[in-house]
Structure formats: structure tokens, C-alpha cells
Amino acid sequence: MAKVLMKGNEAIAEAAVRAGGLCYFCYPITPQSEVAEYLSRRMPEVGGTFLQGESEVAVSNMLYGAAGAGVRAWSTSSSPGISLMMEALSYIAASELPTVVVNIVRTGPGLGGILPSQGDYLQAVKGGGHGDYRCLVYAPSSVQEAVELMPLAFDRADRYRNPVIVLGDGMIGQMMEPVEFREHEFPPLPPKDWATDGCKGRKPNIVNSLYLDPVKEEELNQRLAAKYERMKQNEVMYEEYMTDRPYEVLLVAYGTTARVCKTAIKKLAEDRIGAALLRPITLFPFPSARLYELAKPVKFLMSVEMSCGQMVEDVELGVRCEKPVYFYGRQGGLVPTPEEVVDQVKKRLGKGA
Amino acid sequence: METIFKRPEALAAAPTHYCPGCTHGIVHRMIAECLDELGLRERAVGIAPVGCSVLAYNYFNFDFQQASHGRAPAVATGIKRGRPEMIVFTYQGDGDLASIGMAEIVHAANRGEKFTVVFINNAIYGMTGGQMAPTTMPGQVTTTSPFGRDVAQVGYPVRMCELLAALKTQGFIERVAVHSPKYIIRAKKALKKAFQYQADNKCFSFVECLSTCPTNWGMTPLAALDWLEKNMVPYYPVQNFKDLVEQGGGDAD
Known part of the structure; x- marks a missing residue:
């Protein structure tokens, strides 16, 4: 496919659609709103789901629900909105669900401003929400690279059953650059036999992060820790x-x-x-x-x-x-x-x- | 020998942790009966809240997700939008739904999300040990309203059915009670209608169940049933508020 000139936010949206990210929930915030605007037009064309929620709190819980039901669900936001999503991301990590969240970072702390920043590094890289978890974090440095990383982010989210963050910044989101959408091939993914998609012919599936038994909770913590070690062994990119x-x-x-x-x-x-x-x-x-x-x-x-x-x-x-x-x-x-x-x-x- | 009473298939063979006299078990059973009777169990996904019914996923025999406090309607929205063929319901208490989760329930109702909400109103926070809820009755003593709910300070109890019925969006909204067989029979009918409407892809459905909490009310189970009848029913009318119509209270259309 020939190169096209696209704004970063719209290119990220299109790349996600091509990667099968067909269930998208959002709440408007500058400087990432173009993703939502683009997908409000694009999703009906591809039979996908677009929904503007009432808040980032709700949106991130929609991700939890849809991801738990086995759907490739994702969202985008910017720094203050990402803060509001942190509770649900903790639940998503604990429940071992796949999702992709793109943060087009703006300045902070607080309401900050709408210009580019890298001030959400620690939040993205060290956990962000409560409890003992990590997200796989990709940082594109061009619109083309953002387009390349989106399918990888979806694949790795599914493969590790873990939230993946694509950490852009206002520059990546707003800048127009030539991009080429290439086909990406990944090895087959394991079946989502844990999803709440109806219990016909099997035992009920439960998506949950409540562990009142300390031994069971520790088992989860150690399983997650082992997962993050596997990421360290296999996923480093530079x-x-x-x-x-x-x-x-x-x-x-x-x-x-x-x-x-x-x-x-x-x-x-x-x-x-x-x-x-x-x-x-x-x-x-x-x-x-x-x-x-x-x-x-x-x-x-x-x-x-x-x-x-x-x-x-x-x-x-x-x-x-x-x-x-x-x-x-x-x-x-x-x-x-x-x-x-x-x-x-x-x-x-x-x-x- | 003819079987005249058995555990519904949609109910798990598990002992519950609920206190003696708690009415959660009655509502659990009715939900299971409805799903069995409508043949929906294998498509069902329940959403457990934070509160006494947080462990509801252990008590039903179909898929479940556990939600963060108040967000069950957002989680249900995600499931239903992602997989419209699922039969999705939230099971939420009054602190969960009417306090921390007010935004999520109002917007899900206003969007006309085609899932079912089972709202357990027992006028108190149960699991955390009997604190004041948004639905606590005026003058009711709780651990955080030791002198009784003072409406001058914290306002009147929230009537969720009335509030949601004011939205113009089509829906099924009914308040029921589960303190006597007469009311329970009506409650079962409302729940079944709610699930039937969802199965028919008709509208958002919301059933509020006036319930008891003998432990945190500090009453015997029987006294609690009587207290519900005398104190809650007059303030929370047991009736249908909306049945499919696209109209809200005070709507000039």
C-alpha cells in the first residue's frame, strides 16, 4: 500500500481497526479526541463497536467487561483521563484480561495543559493503579512506528492476558506524517477459553480479582510476577x-x-x-x-x-x-x-x- | 415420585455466606428460576458488585464477572456492546448503585443499554458493617448516623426508580419487595418480564427489590420483614414506573 499523509491520532485509530481492535470505548480529551472522532465514522464501516462513555471511569470498566467477554477492546485518552482509568486497569491486570490503552500524554500534574509531555512515564511503567502489577509499555517515536506498534500491542495483550499501554505524546498524536499500513503476521493465539461468552457445554467462567484467601492471592501475585519476568526475557525492544x-x-x-x-x-x-x-x-x-x-x-x-x-x-x-x-x-x-x-x-x- | 421443588439449574450447589434472614437468597433464586424458565442460562453473564453480594459469582451456575464498586453498569455495557447475544444483568446494592455508581447507572439507563439491573435496596451498607446508605430512611440509626439520618444534613433517601423513570429513553422500571409471599410472587413476575424484554432485545430493564438486613438493622429476621413493610414500602412505592414507553416524568411530549 502507498504512503498516505495522516495525523498521528487518526493513524493510530486506523492501525487499530486493521489489527482487529473493533470494540472501542472513549471519552473526549485533548490532545487525543481525533481518535474518537475518526472511529465514530470508521467503526460503522467495518461492523465494529464505537461508544462514547460518560467518563473515563466508565470507559475503562467497559473495557473490563468487553475484554472479559473475549472481545478485542481498547481505548485512548490523555493524562488526566488515564489517571481515571487506573482503577480499572488494576482490575484488568489482576483479572488477567487483554486490553490496549493509548495515552497521548499531555502536561501535568493536575489539569496541566494540552501540550506534549512525557510526564506519565512513571505512572505507565511502574504500575499506575493500586496493587502489584505492571503493563507492557510501548513508546512510538513517529506516526509510522505508532502504526506498527498497534497490532503488536493487541497481539501481546492477548498473548500475555495483560493490559498494554502505548505511550505517545501530544506531538505523536497531533503531528502529520506519511504512513504506510502493512500487513502483520503473528503466530496463532491461544483460545480465549476463560471468557464470559456463555457457558454452553462447559463450566461457568468467572472474571474476578477478589482473593480473600491469602494463599490464593499470593499465587496470583506470583503468577503475575512470573508473567512480567517473561516480558523482560522476550519483549524488550529498542x-x-x-x-x-x-x-x-x-x-x-x-x-x-x-x-x-x-x-x-x-x-x-x-x-x-x-x-x-x-x-x-x-x-x-x-x-x-x-x-x-x-x-x-x-x-x-x-x-x-x-x-x-x-x-x-x-x-x-x-x-x-x-x-x-x-x-x-x-x-x-x-x-x-x-x-x-x-x-x-x-x-x-x-x-x- | 414427582419432583415439586428443586434447585434451579442456574443456581450453583453452594452454601452462601449471607446472614440468617437475609433476603439476597430469595432474589438469587428468582433470578435463577427466570433464566431457567426462559432458557437463557447458557447465554447469561452476571455482574457481581462490591458489597454483600460480591461473591454472587459463586452462587450462580453460569458465567460471571466481578465489577469494581459502582461500575457494574459500565462493565455490563462493555459486555453487551461487545457481545449483544449475551444475556447480561448486574446485581447491585444501594451503596454500589445509588452512591458511588450513580453516574454509571443513570447513563446506562439513558443510553437504553439492553441489559437488566437487579437493584437490592436494603437501606444500609451491609458488608462494611451497617453504615448509612443513600437509601437509608429518615431517622434511621446506622453506624455513621448514630442519631438517625438527619435529612437537613444529608438529604432524603434517593428513590432510584422514580429518578430513572424521569429519563425519556424507553425502559422497563419496576419496584418490588421480597418480604412476603404476596410481594415475592409479584417480584418474580417483574424479574421475568425484565429478562424477557432483554431476550427480545427490547429495552433497558431495572428491578428494584426492597430487601432486609436483619444483622445491620439489629433486628430478628421477622422484625426486619415487618420494619420493611411499615417503613420502606410507604416511602418507596411498590409499583411499575415504566413499561417500554418513551416518556419521562414531567415530559411535555
Whole structure:
């Protein structure tokens, strides 16, 4: 299929439809409302389900119900709305149901603003809702990559029976870029023999997260923990940039800021400063092992983010605190410029701006 | 020998945790009978709430989902929209439905979601130990209204049937009671009609069951039945409020 020019939010919507995400619940919030608007037109064409709920609280519980009934259900929202969904995501993780939630992150805390941010990193990566659970988290850095990650997100949600978060930002959602929708092939999925789709010919299925017996609750906790370990073994994704030549600085950035870092690295090269980039594509699981390898030749690492440094602790853990980890970021909806990143790297190298 | 009484197939062969004299068992049995009689068990999905009936999924013999507090109508919406062929019902208490879950029940009703809601109104929070509910009667003593419900401070009990009947959307809305055989026979008819309407893909259906909580009311089971009759029935009229019509109370159409 030829490339088409699409806004990120609409491309994400179309990619989900093509991946069989035909049951979509939503509540309007800037900067992701175009997903809902697109699907309100598109779902009737493909015989899918579109419903605008009364709140993100309700929407996330609709996901729980539909996912529990064995339907490929998903939603999109932005930061304050995602906070409202956290209770249900905890139930969904505990009940081992598959769902995909796209967060087109805006600034915060509180009502914040509608501009791009990466301030929901910790919420997405460390659990977010109550209790002992994790979500698989993908962070696209272009509209094309968002389109590629949507079918993967649905597949992995089904395969692990776990919520998957696609963590975009206002830039990814609002930007127009050329995209190509490709066919994606995955191995067959196990049957959803746990779903509440009618008990004809079998014992009743129960979708539940209540465990009053501490031994049973611990069994669930340990089963979930083992699942997250399997994710760490099998699902880590990342991109390396300029790691195939000498470098003394390793930048670590995901999503929009990774693209800024690539330009900065080119500029540094012009000044004969070798810098490279590790771009995590999965934020959970984090590419810690590769980070450790890539950090061996460097003087320091720098985490570049549109937050106050939420990813720094994962970078420090990845490098086992053996090298200095510096941070540079902008907040409030401001995006770091390549020049700012260049200046920061030079300053830390003692080469002055 | 002819069998004249047996456990419905839709009811599990499990002992319940409900207190002696609690009326949950009566409503559970009626739901199971309705699903059996209408041949709907193999398509049924129940939604258990947070509250005394949180474990309802153990007491029925068909698929179940357990919902977070108050969100059962949203969960039911997800199931019914995703799989319209399912027969879906929520089973919710008064704290769950009329307090924390008010938004979900009102919007599900207003959208005309084609599932059934069984609303257990016993005027108190049961599982957490007898706190004041939105349906607690004026002057009623609970653990959080030790001097009796003061309507000047916390308002009057919420009448859910009347509130939902005010919506213009088509629906079946009826209040029943389960404190005597006469009322129970009427309750069974209302529940069966609600499930029949769902099976026929007609409309949202809502059956409020006035119920007792002897433990948290601090009464014997018999005294509780009498208290319901004398205190709740006059405030919560036992009647049908809407039967398929597209009209709300005060609607000028």
C-alpha cells in the first residue's frame, strides 16, 4: 500500500481497526479526541463497536467487561483521563484480561495543559493503579512506528492476558506524517477459553480479582510476577543510533525526544564529539541489559526527556550506577531543542558551549 | 415420585455466606428460576458488585464477572456492546448503585443499554458493617448516623426508580419487595418480564427489590420483614414506573 499523509491520532485509530481492535470505548480529551472522532465514522464501516462513555471511569470498566467477554477492546485518552482509568486497569491486570490503552500524554500534574509531555512515564511503567502489577509499555517515536506498534500491542495483550499501554505524546498524536499500513503476521493465539461468552457445554467462567484467601492471592501475585519476568526475557525492544562507531556519550531518550537527540548527535559529530543514542521502544520492560553494554565506553549517560527526569532512575539501574547519569529536559509542553542537548553534552564534557 | 421443588439449574450447589434472614437468597433464586424458565442460562453473564453480594459469582451456575464498586453498569455495557447475544444483568446494592455508581447507572439507563439491573435496596451498607446508605430512611440509626439520618444534613433517601423513570429513553422500571409471599410472587413476575424484554432485545430493564438486613438493622429476621413493610414500602412505592414507553416524568411530549 502507498504512503498516505495522516495525523498521528487518526493513524493510530486506523492501525487499530486493521489489527482487529473493533470494540472501542472513549471519552473526549485533548490532545487525543481525533481518535474518537475518526472511529465514530470508521467503526460503522467495518461492523465494529464505537461508544462514547460518560467518563473515563466508565470507559475503562467497559473495557473490563468487553475484554472479559473475549472481545478485542481498547481505548485512548490523555493524562488526566488515564489517571481515571487506573482503577480499572488494576482490575484488568489482576483479572488477567487483554486490553490496549493509548495515552497521548499531555502536561501535568493536575489539569496541566494540552501540550506534549512525557510526564506519565512513571505512572505507565511502574504500575499506575493500586496493587502489584505492571503493563507492557510501548513508546512510538513517529506516526509510522505508532502504526506498527498497534497490532503488536493487541497481539501481546492477548498473548500475555495483560493490559498494554502505548505511550505517545501530544506531538505523536497531533503531528502529520506519511504512513504506510502493512500487513502483520503473528503466530496463532491461544483460545480465549476463560471468557464470559456463555457457558454452553462447559463450566461457568468467572472474571474476578477478589482473593480473600491469602494463599490464593499470593499465587496470583506470583503468577503475575512470573508473567512480567517473561516480558523482560522476550519483549524488550529498542533502537540504537550511531553505536557502530566510537562514542564517549550515550544519550537515552524515547518517543519525540529521541528524534531531537538524533539531530543533536549529528551536530555533535560535526564538532568531533562522539555521541550515540539508545532509544527504548519498550519502556516496560526496559532495555537494561543493552544499556549496560552500550554504556561501557562512555564517560557519562544523559537521559533527555519532556519531564523532570522520570526515566533517570531506570537509566541508573540499567548502568548499575557505574557511570554518571545526567539529565536534561524541558517541561510544561516545551520540547528540548537539538542545540540545547548539544550544549548540555558539551558542558558535561567540560568543553563549554 | 414427582419432583415439586428443586434447585434451579442456574443456581450453583453452594452454601452462601449471607446472614440468617437475609433476603439476597430469595432474589438469587428468582433470578435463577427466570433464566431457567426462559432458557437463557447458557447465554447469561452476571455482574457481581462490591458489597454483600460480591461473591454472587459463586452462587450462580453460569458465567460471571466481578465489577469494581459502582461500575457494574459500565462493565455490563462493555459486555453487551461487545457481545449483544449475551444475556447480561448486574446485581447491585444501594451503596454500589445509588452512591458511588450513580453516574454509571443513570447513563446506562439513558443510553437504553439492553441489559437488566437487579437493584437490592436494603437501606444500609451491609458488608462494611451497617453504615448509612443513600437509601437509608429518615431517622434511621446506622453506624455513621448514630442519631438517625438527619435529612437537613444529608438529604432524603434517593428513590432510584422514580429518578430513572424521569429519563425519556424507553425502559422497563419496576419496584418490588421480597418480604412476603404476596410481594415475592409479584417480584418474580417483574424479574421475568425484565429478562424477557432483554431476550427480545427490547429495552433497558431495572428491578428494584426492597430487601432486609436483619444483622445491620439489629433486628430478628421477622422484625426486619415487618420494619420493611411499615417503613420502606410507604416511602418507596411498590409499583411499575415504566413499561417500554418513551416518556419521562414531567415530559411535555
